[in-house]
Amino acid sequence: MVAVADVLLSLLAGGVAGVVAGLFGVGGGIIMVPILHYGLGLPFHLATMVSLGVITVNTPFGLHKQHERRNVRWKRGVFLGLGGAIGVLLGVWVWARVPDATLVPILKSVFALLLLYAAWRMTGHEPTMHDIENDALLIPAGIVAGLAANLLGIGGGLLMVPVLVFTGTVIHHAVATSLVAVFTNAALSTAIGFPVLVHHLLFALPIAIGAIFGIRGGVRLANALKAERLRRVFALGLVLIGIGIVVDAVGILW
Template structure:
């Protein structure tokens, strides 16, 4: 048993070493730039981390899709937890609502993470791209927001509805490593009645909780290249400080729509990369 485990660990190290040797400096630079954007997006918008993380790890750093999704959950979880600190200091985190949504999301994310371990990588990437496109359309169109001017006037959320929505968002996050903040923020804003700025801060608490839960589910089926993952995470954390500092200084509508267009293009790119090979393989069977 120990000998077999040692052989497996040795093989994994050789695979990681081969992957590192094949990496081109330009692709590493692109991945680090995207990692910084992950942090900026999380700190500024309360979401969008996995939308950039999964393609960066898959296409720039050569990770298999399932491993990239698991790594994405770790990167986004740690970066969200760090970014949340700045929002909490500014009073932009609602702890009770965030914990309620987060607990339900953790249960869904853990289940989604386990299920994702049994789904082919190409299918996961196509599901991921579809979620990117749907999210981008929602971002570009925008959502009606009724921000109360006085924090004390924030309406009380429907507990059961928040918990159910939290479970659904968590399951999507755990399954494909996406659907985090850009589903959590609207849910907290529309269902929970939180102002957008507070919904962004609270979403980071939720994202951290359910990302770690989804990551725990994936640990049963993947092993990560930790030096790469930790380097990506550190760069994302640095970007999150900038995002938190910029929060409230950039017009939200312009930023959301611009990022939505970018996400739409990336979703289309992933589909172009994944769908033709899958159709070709199906035609050969």
């Protein structure tokens, strides 16, 4: 039986994750997984599955809002999503062969370093950008994001948005376009893990409800910010999340 306090915590977590998802073009799993794992006591692998299920449900709402504003660059999103699908399948293969205790700290440390590097690149007044002629070159970035999505229970947008910006995409369009691949990554991971996830829907439902409302607000906030400010806010978010992941990975707090 799920306690009322757990339901309220799940609703709050979903709402916050939804705002973060809409604001930054990410899935929100970076908020949900720690709360599910540490706050509600779910095993890490199960927490990632619940998070990805919620991302699958709430991301289309944010994507629809961004599409209405003509911010989505669908071709780039599709190539990122294609790479993401490959990364997700690679993640499934890794999960089956490497114990959580060995894999998770290493993966978190590498992921955190990538986030901190991306934040450093984005803090300049005008980050160095190299426009690419062939959008298929985004597939490798999608693979890395898909791998992170499956193993950490996130959408992968924290990696994809900086890549899109560095390859010539305006920040508002990058945030919107990232959601295409975020949905692809989460949906494929959820489909693969659904036989297990279906037994834990009581955890996923209140988070999903909160996230659906939150992501709408996040999209409005993202589009209200000027490009320079949105880029700096995103970079600050990457720094805070990266530091948090490092602390978690080395076990300072837990």
